[in-house]
Amino acid sequence: MSPGELIIELFLMPLVAFVVGLGMVLMYRRIGARIQRRVGPPFFQPIYDIIKLYGKHTQISHGLIHEIGIIMAVGGYVAAETLLPVPGMSGLADKGGVVTLAYVMMIPSLGLALGVGQCANPNGSIGISRALTAMLAYDIPFILVIFGAAYVYGTTNLADIIAIQQQQGPGGWGIVQMPLLALAALLSLQGIMGKQPFEIYIAPAEIATGPMVEMSGKFMGGLFVMQCFQLYTVGVLYTTLFLGGGEYWLTFLPKIFSVVAIPMMIAFVFPRYRTEDVIRLLWKWPVLIALTGLAVVLR
Amino acid sequence: MRPENYQAKNHPPSHEFELNFGPNHPGIEGNYAFKVKLNGDTVLSARADGGYLHRGFEKLMEGRLWIQNIALVPRICVPDPVPMEVCYSLAIEELGGLEVPERAQWIRVMQLEMSRLAAHLFAFGGHAATTGMYTTMFWGVADRDLILDRFEELTGGRVYSIYNIPGGVRREVPDGFLERMSSLLDYLESRLPDYDNLFFRNQVFIKRARDVGAMTQEQALKWGVTGPNLRATGLAFDVRRDDPYLVYDQLDFEIPTEPGGDALSRNLVRRSELKQSIRILRQVIERLPSIRGPIRCPIPNPLAWNVPAGESYTRVESSKGELAYYVVSTGGDKPYRVHVRGPSSMHAVQVLENLAVGSRLEDVAQIMFSLDACPPEVDR
Amino acid sequence: MSNELENIPIRQELEVLQSGQKRTNPLANVFDGLVKFCRSRSMFMLHYCTGCGAIELPPAMTSRFDMERLGIQPMVTPRQADILLITGYVSIKTLKRIILTYEQMGSPKYVIGICSCTVNGGMYWQSYATAKVLRDYLPVDVYIAGCMPRPEAVISGLRELMEDISSGRAESWKKYYQHYDYYLGNQQKLFGEDWQTPTDIIAEARHYDLMTEHTLGEHTALLEKHQKPLEALEMRLSVKDKQKV
């Protein structure tokens, strides 16, 4: 790949991720609306919200760290997108691999913690401490799953993982090869996405949306953009590891949309757990399933 | 642009901090506030702060005619306005020695139970929203709206009906109303299993709400708790049965109780009361056509009505608990004194402060909503 | 006093300001139009029940009337909100919080006065505890009269606001900066001379270039006289367990 192509891909991949992510946000809100027996937002609603937030006159900044925090939050995901191969583009996937990706995916939470800490709002601080605790909870099954997948495929290179799965057809997909790990990954996906029942760190009724409490204007817009990237990242990562990635966009898009639709549907019919219950639950069932899955694949 | 907000100050190291809850906070029912002192996630103490909805009703009523106050009273409790009207009307009727026709009494019972249904749907919907399950709230409010439609048909007003006047009710029941009411009850009954599956039997919710804000029966009696909150501690007390007014002594209904005394029990009591209210309404629909007669007794010219001197204390069971009016007349055309005893004046202040101590930060909103505290009743 | 406000030629002034803002670059105009359109289609309303009219907001938000199909959704903190719904009578204690909230919201911001009580005191005209005319204290964009207005009326009022925003008529937030002295004067009359808020409106007016001859006046002079330096809210702290620290 020539450097020119690489630069184009590095530019294009986050852009595609953003557009697809907008669609996922729309889907999230529409699914919620259907479950709640109503119509839901118009098609372009996510983009209206983001443009409006960036177009606010007042942009209240709480200092440099606050701004850096948001840049880290969005930038972490932008970096993650360049490591995720999609049909036709593989970006830095050859050089990074799934372990780097797992690290990069932690940056946004840490960036958010930095930014929120600067706001000095107690609600935000409580929220971010809950968010980091939840991260601790879902990362353990997630790392186990990544380890298992890397062992099965014999590589951490995502491009190779896709190639291996596609050579063997649907029978060779990760979800067939290691169903237990796929299940554990789906459970920790709910935590990564931060949807109910693992939504305690947002909790409007308790801490007034936690980390977002002092975010306004473009900072809030940044978080909205981050949400698009987040949904896209988890969808693509799961598809890459377990659903054979995508050869064409036509097959790839339905896969990633259906992956994120599952946690979304669960989210609207459950209340949220307390922090300790989140940890207990995520360290018990997904970890147990993942360990069993590991035992099966390592045998 | 710099935020206007305060610079963070350096504090001596401590595990304790104070957090303001409200008045502008989604975990608050209505416009109310309290300050909690926390150690980590545990509440050390809570202090209620009311008065955001204070309008000085009791003072306003002293300056208006007896009949004018009918328009004022439903505003005291917004989610459940009908008991206010009925209770005030009962007080005037007792003072003036008016005999309310039987048909009017049955219509009042129907209205009261409709209001209770609406208020309970709103109450547990709100509780669900504090735990993050917005679907229950969306469904509950939408189903409540169907009851409001029937209110509109009967009285002309969606929320504030101003339908009960001293001596009876304002209008006759419209044609076909009872059939439509009956089909609405069928619909609501068919919805109850959905609510059970979604909310009341949801394991996550049960885990969240169990043992939250729990009180024993002795504590409840000591703190003056009434209504569903008292019944959730296992004491079957209901003003409708134990101090009957209107025609409740001719009706057949049960008083559901739960043993737990926690947020879960309080919600389950409300859930069972939905069923009882539907049962009462079915009896009213069955009996009402056979009861003929006027819908109000003649009253003097309301604009120059001097209610005989005296005082009366009337109580009704609102969806929140025991609601009482103490009305004093000196024989003038205006009340000399009206005192409103809102059930929430206990629940939202002392009981909330007591229950919050030792609970978790994430449960404070749950406690408030499970008590179904109604701030305008406190502030008046 | 409300007559005084009416004599101030707000509309013309705004038109001057707007024509001054008209940029030479046609692309920038298109962009401005886009932002305006998006503002009108995405309104975050503050979740604050100030009075009894708030009981008609849940029906308007939830399944039956579904505000979200118009792009309106509730937001939890004033920082993120665009519209402040004053639902019903405002007691004086609440009005202070409303003004604090309003000043914390990011511009452009819009105020909707729901219920008759915000127009003229409504049925509580006699009450010693409620403020009567809301627009003396805050610039109001849209009034929705009624006691209480039905959800349909609330939604139609919001649609009117949407139209006002997309056509650029809803600019009342600028009025607050341009006539700060007037609003502050009314606030001081009600809350006492030493009334102050954490927000420095005059500095913000300078920042937005919205200073007019009405921004400063006798009332702002009074404010400066009484202004105390802002400090962190008082926190009572006690160290119980020294070993843990």
Added chain:
Amino acid sequence: MSKELNIWLDNLLSDIESVQFQRRNSRRVRVDVGSEALPALLELLQGRASYVHLSAITCVDWIEDGQFELVYHVWSYETRSLVSVHTRIPRDPGVYLSIYDLYQPAAFFERDIHEMYGLYFEGSPDMEKFILTEWNGPPPMRKDFDGEAFVNEHFHWEQYHPQWLKDLEEEGGGITVRPEDVR
């Protein structure tokens, strides 16, 4: 009325002097008692006759007599009857005893009466303002506080004089009774 209550009320008459009682109906009893005997009476009602629920405390301002009337409504879950205990205390200096030791709900009502009437209760746990924290005037529920005059002095109302009204007035019509006249 249940039997025990009758027996108990007879006993009561012998126990405390200056008690008058009046049965209004089967579930309502009005008792008038001197202010010095009220705490003792309530203690008896609670301890001996199961009137454990304090429904409300009402204050009535009888300005012409220079007195405050306090009404304690207590309810018994067992005999299912409500006793309203009336007592009168002088308006000046406006100090009375708290019954918080007997009935905990009294704390709220006493606090409320304190800020609305300025009547102080000795021994009440919390006499801080609750509703009127930002109110500097006199206690508003007192009869000598004229709310309407206060409102007229401090507030003004929106002027409403639209074109159609002006047209009517040109034709010689218009509003005959203006809101200001009524106020």
